[in-house]
Amino acid sequence: MPRSSIKRPPANLDLSEVLRDIDNLPELLSSASLFGNEAPLEIEIGSGKGLFMSTASAANPSHNFLGIEIMAKYAAHAAGRLLRSRANMPESKYNCMMISGNAEPLFQEHIEPGSLEAVHVYFPDPWWKKRHRKRRVVNETSIRNFSQALRSGGRLHFWTDVLDYFDNTVELIAELAPEFGVPIPEEKAEATHDLDYRTHFERRSRQHQIPVYRVRYERR
Template structure:
């Protein structure tokens, strides 16, 4: 008999704020979702990346791609790897699809929804070359910290999806979240820190409008880059 699925406690790790689509967002969805969109449900099981991207290549997962500024730039600069971006907000997805079309990207697919079911049910162990979690929802109130995506259980799940030598790269501009990230990831036995504490910002991660806004507000930027043992 197959092993039973582990039971996960599903708590939303994003604060969904539904905005109004602009006409350009609706137009982008109608025109570009068939090209870039991934329709997936937990009952569909694990993804076949070779079928999804039309080739066999290393796969990067970006959780929370926002308006797609970083995802599009990094996908463009790294066309030998495929990028699966996860985002809940349709406006951000539309922006990312527009950016991808402008750059002529064929190595990008987008899943609209909660990343956790995808991590638990949609990706095979050791199937990913890298996982990126850039500026996730900080849930600043202490009573909401349990909703932050970088938690012990989620870090263990992410580590299991990385190939040996694969990277988990997180970034935040919230100091106490950075401390939590460092504590959680350091405690995960399958991961090792590539730096002493926080890492210098890798040149391959572009500075986005969101990040510049944080710096202007006086917040430090923290990068954490851990490697699968």
Template sequence: MSASPVPAGTPLQSYKLRRGRMGVERTEALATHLPRYAVPAGPGRLDLQHLFGDDHPVVLEIGSGMGDATLAMAQADPGTNVVAAEVHTPGIGALLQGLVEHGVENVRLLEGDGRELLDARITPGALAGVRVYFPDPWPKARHHKRRLVQPDFVALVADRLAPGGTLHCATDWEPYAEQMVEVIGADPRFEVSADRSRPAWRPQTRFERRGLALGHVVTDVLATQVSRP
């Protein structure tokens, strides 16, 4: 039986699902605490103020990995709320475990595709920022179309950001960094800068440390919205 055709205009999946082990503590954390931290299922637009119970600015992190950087940034900036989206259950479990252990309340979790959440459930102008740290680089040329940072994604982010909001990407794959600068810079709504010195306020991620150990160069691409769509 052949696979069902993908509807025209549907973005290609920008990640590869990977197997990972779930220890007893993470499994218990998911069973016990995820309902309190989880983004409620759709459809419909999210009421971010109701989700967090306050009117603090909200940042969406697409691909929070194992959550170490997400947790550290949330602890350092309790006045900013974070929606952390991750497709891999072990990563959600690890971050959830950290949130509970440290009593962090300004993070909500989505086990799923953050781009889909951005598209279908985030209201235009609702976000203070979008973070994309170390997305799958899809290094082979024939797979470049699967990279997350494409013109349609940049346009979607621009629509969902409040005035002055930021899109912050980081990658240890230099050709992808070049593409990010080119694609984001082509959108006149953004002012873009790129730096090979990690900002002090962004902690290293587990994936970043792995790339640095392999001799990769890390680039942070920071885009500020200077005009609304």
């Protein structure tokens, strides 16, 4: 299914507080360096339009949320959404921001081992062809990166509507990172209105009655 069109926020909107410049990042991405506190840090990879980032950060004010989105236009759109959702919060409670960039090198070079509370990956691009699989956001390298980055007890959430991607990920994790333990099935929310979905792609799949495969791991 093609993606719906997206608008960049107006050029005069100051996104600097919610959209960090990839060329000007602290050496380590942490709650201390990004938010000036020690709250648990959760990272979403591939935030798209930013629905998860805005709802999760509003629902969990005692955690910080960092979204990493490779497409600048989407990262800016998500940042605009975060700016709006922060409008009614006191500044001391600001707990979400975006970076526009590729998650893999950021995980390899900028995340302290054992520091993350959670990694979220929802509906990553499927890269159907076998020879393109290494481009998947969840691959052998990233599974090792996630394992290294998460604290003991930290969570990895992975949802997709591509059964092959789901099966392949569950197999890879069992083989490469047994410290993740058993896959824990996650339930969908009972959607009572149009925002009772974790992400835009979940909403789209459910509206078209496409099955969604959801799993969580809790690192030992």
